[in-house]
Amino acid sequence: MTLQEGKEQFVQTWGALGSKWGINRTMAQVHALLLISPEALTASEVKETLGISMGNANMNLRALIDWGLIRKEHKLGHRKEYYFAEKDIWKVAQQIIAERKKRELTPIQSVLSELQQIEGEGEEVDSFKKMIDDLAEFSNFADKTLDTVATSDRNWMVNSFMKLLGNKK
Amino acid sequence: MTLQEGKEQFVQTWGALGSKWGINRTMAQVHALLLISPEALTASEVKETLGISMGNANMNLRALIDWGLIRKEHKLGHRKEYYFAEKDIWKVAQQIIAERKKRELTPIQSVLSELQQIEGEGEEVDSFKKMIDDLAEFSNFADKTLDTVATSDRNWMVNSFMKLLGNKK
DNA sequence: CAGAACTTTCAAAAAATATTGAAAATTCAG
DNA sequence: CTGAATTTTCAATATTTTTTGAAAGTTCTG
Incomplete structure (x- = not known):
């Protein structure tokens, strides 16, 4: 080639x-x-x-x-x-993460907070609220994780995740 | 509402x-x-x-x-x-990660290995190879990280990333 | 400052993608 | 088995997204 x-x-x-x-x-x-x-x-x-x-x-x-x-x-x-x-692929990735987070995660989080406000009681309402709560919790987790990744330098990223991999079991 | x-x-x-x-x-x-x-x-x-x-x-x-x-x-x-x-959001996320990884990351990695094989010498070839190498390294990192995330249970994920966040500075 | 070089905008056209609906295939109760 | 109920397929259609190209705008040289 x-x-x-x-x-x-x-x-x-x-x-x-x-x-x-x-x-x-x-x-x-x-x-x-x-x-x-x-x-x-x-x-x-x-x-x-x-x-x-x-x-x-x-x-x-x-x-x-x-x-x-x-x-x-x-x-x-x-x-x-x-x-x-920008030629540094790690910076490129960070930039993409930061942008998508801003454009997509933040708006979703605001919708989820609204949805946590629904009125009424009963099993159906509870199970809906449970799902919304779970999603809110997950998106919080994603938010923090992505923030960490997006503001870190390459060496920190590689080292930390390598540690993570090593610790798992 | x-x-x-x-x-x-x-x-x-x-x-x-x-x-x-x-x-x-x-x-x-x-x-x-x-x-x-x-x-x-x-x-x-x-x-x-x-x-x-x-x-x-x-x-x-x-x-x-x-x-x-x-x-x-x-x-x-x-x-x-x-x-x-499947109602467990963490399992849903893992499933989506695993599928997209299989459908997209793996094929990209195979293209990158092919592209590492280009022939010729000179500055232009070297800089192209450098970019491909960097991308291959990055996609390897992403692959391992996503694997770890996609095969872990929720508590492990939350704990590890919380530690990560704590360690950062 | 005139006007050539270049960039930007955006409505219309083209291309890509998703949806329908009707026909074919499958399943299962009787 | 039969045939009604249900599911699946897929070519035609509709929708959405992207691209074009021509006109308007901008910039900068001479």
Whole structure:
């Protein structure tokens, strides 16, 4: 397999993975492309490489900036904007965790608190409340765990989990 | 908020969450419905409650069985099949983790090993290989961590992560 | 400051995904 | 076994999501 083939397969694979996780396939491909690009790229280069329209390239680049996964760069003497990705995979993971937590976990927690307020008594109400309580407890656990992971450095992560693995039995 | 309203909002919310995570909205709603249903339900009841077709109900129920999140039950003297969900949220989480790991992480790891085989030399090849290596290392870490989480009981999970949180600083 | 280069927006079109409904298959009571 | 009840399948349809492309906006050079 040549470098070129490898890069293409990587972009495809990353795109497929993204779409399984509720992330736009093209956005994931743009991210993949920038991850393996040593140099910052222009929107036009992204457009050409992936065979997408300018508007599409632009929208997905902006979405990636919103996610904190890539940044813009002005090159002196150049008119165009250059885009480059955070290359440290551990930081990438932390950023994704932090964003999804903010976008999804927090709203769920607020819905769960509301649902804990339902009125009425009886077996049915109790069992509903039990499920909501369990979910709230679980999401609390997830919240704390993800916070810890998302604010830790790589060495801490690896060490702690290795310890965890060792302790288990 | 009444029980009925609460149940409806829960089903809606769970459906919306699922669709953000690459899970069919209706499948997530069916799951939500069974999670908060003290009794096992027939496909017809699911169809009626969610206002979907029989075919759709059937397909999503089967998908949930494939995911190991619900099971069928034959009731003596009844012709119909009854469906019920695993209610222990920690087990549900473990099941989802185990399934997604099997369906997504494993295939990615195999692609990454292939990509480590690319030929050629030079700066560009080295930086590509570096990224692939980093991803492989990360996915290994994720694999082990998720394995640990997915095979542990709830108390072990809570305790360990609480320790982890305590140790951090 | 004019206008070329580049970026952004967004309504319309295309593509991908989910749903229906009707037919086929299966199951089981009588 | 028979046939009514129920479940399953899947091609056609509907819905949702993504992409395009053209127009508007912005920026910066000369």
